[in-house]
Amino acid sequence: MPRGNCRGQGWWHGKFRGCGYRLTLGREVILDVLSKAEGHLSAEDIYMKIHPRYPNVGLTTIYRTLDVLSDLGMVFKLDFGDGRARYEFAEGPKGAHHHHHLVCTGCNKVIDYTDFIDDEVELLNQTEKGLSKKYNFKITNHLIQFYGLCEKCSEKK
Amino acid sequence: MPRGNCRGQGWWHGKFRGCGYRLTLGREVILDVLSKAEGHLSAEDIYMKIHPRYPNVGLTTIYRTLDVLSDLGMVFKLDFGDGRARYEFAEGPKGAHHHHHLVCTGCNKVIDYTDFIDDEVELLNQTEKGLSKKYNFKITNHLIQFYGLCEKCSEKK
DNA sequence: TTTAAAAATGGAAATCATTTTCATTAAGGA
DNA sequence: TCCTTAATGAAAATGATTTCCATTTTTAAA
Known part of the structure; x- marks a missing residue:
């Protein structure tokens, strides 16, 4: 193994x-x-x-x-x-198959995306550090979601 | 006015x-x-x-x-x-008093933070563009939340 | 092993935020 | 003002999640 x-x-x-x-x-x-x-x-x-x-x-x-x-x-x-x-x-x-979510507010479909993640995660880490210090908060996790309309729901409109 | x-x-x-x-x-x-x-x-x-x-x-x-x-x-x-x-x-x-959230999983307290927002928002805009194009998604909003323990809940432990 | 205390379980009942129903009222264009 | 239709409130329904409680299972200690 x-x-x-x-x-x-x-x-x-x-x-x-x-x-x-x-x-x-x-x-x-x-x-x-x-x-x-x-x-x-x-x-x-x-x-x-x-x-x-x-x-x-x-x-x-x-x-x-x-x-x-x-x-x-x-x-x-x-x-x-x-x-x-x-x-x-x-x-x-x-x-560590990290991903964030893209949520369609029309049909509730959820897309996991893994692109752009690297930059995001780097920034998040910095932000986490800053927030932890400033607010004395022990951060264990984060949630990032984008909301909008998927292709199909956009067309229906 | x-x-x-x-x-x-x-x-x-x-x-x-x-x-x-x-x-x-x-x-x-x-x-x-x-x-x-x-x-x-x-x-x-x-x-x-x-x-x-x-x-x-x-x-x-x-x-x-x-x-x-x-x-x-x-x-x-x-x-x-x-x-x-x-x-x-x-x-x-x-x-445009934009802010994100810091959520304590211990007591459910929520802190709104406005620091670090500028960098975050800039990155988010880029990400949004990329995601919109790639997934043909019309993004209207985003949610960013950090989870963890606030000072008090950390101490109790 | 055997045993006993504590934790975990399932089914039914309870909870509780949110939705639906439906008869009534109010908004706003004609 | 009148009329169509959206908006409303109260009560009932819904439905995901929790709680209760008697029973079973896990695990540490004897």
Whole structure:
């Protein structure tokens, strides 16, 4: 196994235990689904994906687990304005596949973009430093979203 | 009256009518509260402020009006993760008092910051252009929020 | 191992912000 | 002023998320 890669079966085991959380089937399954998902999943999306194979993992547990995962910083909770939260896997130590969002206010479609990210991230880091110092704020994350109309919605108008 | 300043009694009249909306007492009052508010108000905050003097403006109307105002781009709808939407007056033609947010994930306090904004905005404009072209997206707005722990919440830990 | 305390769970019920319904009222062009 | 239509309020509905609570599971200690 390549060095530095702590993925693979149960790489998050330590993270859980280290923070006093227990490792349970439900949590593993949810994390697994999230880490393999392409897009941004709602709690119910996750439930749907899990249910066929693990019918005894309830929606309540999914919400609770997503909360825990957010606290641990393993998952990022997003709001695209359609009334339900979405969750996105915060890339582990390996692949820092960072991206921001382009949200269509017409159809709620969300595009992840990874272009322009380098400049943005550099500026963000500077800004973070400045803000941290000035406001004594311990910044752990940021959210950048552009809102507008996608091609289709622009045409409909 | 200074040129270029279309504030003052009813400066939004034209905007409303121009878009086919009627000008009603409720809408004026809501807009008035928002434009004078310091922070970010929830629908209920607005209701509370309005109710004593205008007890016949219902919460439903507030929600409906906020929707309209969002569509018109006169108000920006925000989510700070506490389950209720906040609304912020999108500065009119006069005072472009642009700011971004610093959100404490511990106590949900929100700090508006206006420092670093210039550089950020410049970069954002470039990014917007690039994204607009690449994805054929008509960008109308952006949201930048930093998440972390404020001083107090850091200490509690 | 076995055991016991604590954490985690699921299902049902509760919550609560936001929407919808619908009968009534008000805005504004003719 | 009159008339069409948008806007409104109150109450009911909705729907995502939380809470409750009795039961099960995890894990550390014996």
